[in-house]
Amino acid sequence: MKAVRIHEFGGLDVLNWEDAPDPEPRPHQVLIKVDAAGVNYADLMRRGGNYPGPDLPSSLGLEAAGTVLEVGSEVTGLSVGQRVMAMGPGGQAEMVAVNGNFVFPYPETLDPVQAGGMPIVFLTAYHLLKTRGHLDPGHTVLIQAGASGVGTVAIQLAKAWGARVVVTASTQEKLDLCRSLGADETINYTQQDFEEVIKEQTGGNGVELILECVGGPVLEKSLRCVASYGRMITYGNASGTPASLPAGEIFAANRTVIGFSIGRSPVGTLDHQAAMDEIFPLMSEGKVRLIVDQVLPMSEVGTAHQHLADRGTRGKVILTP
CATH class of the missing domain: 3.40.50.720 (NAD(P)-binding Rossmann-like Domain)
Known part of the structure; x- marks a missing residue:
């Protein structure tokens, strides 16, 4: 697969859209084929070495949406083929493995691309x-x-x-x-x-x-x-x-x-599932929606980072594979 990756910390030049190993989900994880992934200010901080993450080289991104490809043996309530949004590292890629506690099936009325920019905000x-x-x-x-x-x-x-x-x-x-x-x-x-x-x-x-x-x-x-x-x-x-x-x-x-x-909140500290259960009906009723600033291909991740750094965003910037 391809992914947005960094091999070192630094400026826009350290961002790469490149081949990466396919993720191998652990028993508590869900493997997702990514439709879209949000860009957050934390991604800029991570690129600069000021935000925690896995050892380098590593993929960027903290949220994504797509289709479930595989469900770990310890995960319940999710099934292959479901459309989900998820929060976890490495989302700016063609596939990502995410902790099942942070994966949320979303209503069919939501746009799959917009769903990729929703979980964190x-x-x-x-x-x-x-x-x-x-x-x-x-x-x-x-x-x-x-x-x-x-x-x-x-x-x-x-x-x-x-x-x-x-x-x-x-x-x-x-x-x-x-x-x-x-x-x-x-x-x-x-x-x-x-x-x-x-x-x-x-x-x-x-x-x-x-x-x-x-x-x-x-x-x-x-x-x-x-x-x-x-x-x-x-x-x-x-x-x-x-x-x-x-x-x-x-x-x-x-x-x-x-x-x-x-x-940086450990599992169990914040009830994300209950929050989503309350948010989704508000979406369906038209009381709350995602404001999308730009949708860019993942190969143009540098443009997205610069746009956020310039503080010119109005809503969310989303990347697609």
Whole structure:
């Protein structure tokens, strides 16, 4: 088979679409013939040596969708021929073997190509808002980078669950997309100070929940936008810039700061199956959908990485074999 592989860490030049050994599924795994695979910022970090993964050389990708070719002896509830989406390493390839706990049969109404870009953003958005964020109807949530893959899904889920949604983005085009998905308020952070806007909108009280993935000064300012007894969840550091969070700004207002990474959670910590069971009906009802920015062949993976690095994405970038 062919796969997107790296033999060393570095820039775009280390990416290869090349022949690779066919995966041999273990008893707890499912072998999938890949129709499509999503590209995530974690792939860029992995390419640069800043994200965990198997020993080099190794295939890239953390999610995929396709058809089940083989089911391991320890896996139940799945069968050969099923169309599934899955989360696990090596998805940017013609075939991938994935832990059966992270494989989800999806409704026939879903597009097979779009399914390849769904698992990480949908599960991340779900767990940020519900499992870790404890979002309730009537709460206000501030979503940084609202036009990102996770952001576009989080907007829709938050609205489906009765929240008021405020988002930030860098262009009017991105803000218009967020509005079309249900965002109540939008802030262009290149033209407005989002901290000042939030304080003005809330009478200085702040918001109940913030989803933050930029890091650096954005993380620091976001903390000051959290209401008393509210929560901020940090789930990335796209800026690559360190942040300083003064203890007095956390405990004095009874604020909670939570870290989240879906890629580093051990099996059993997060109930992904229950999450998908709740998400799929929302998809079927048209309340939430994947926003696709680009679909590219896997041989053009470098273009995808550059597009994400330039922070020009509106939704998800997907690769096909």
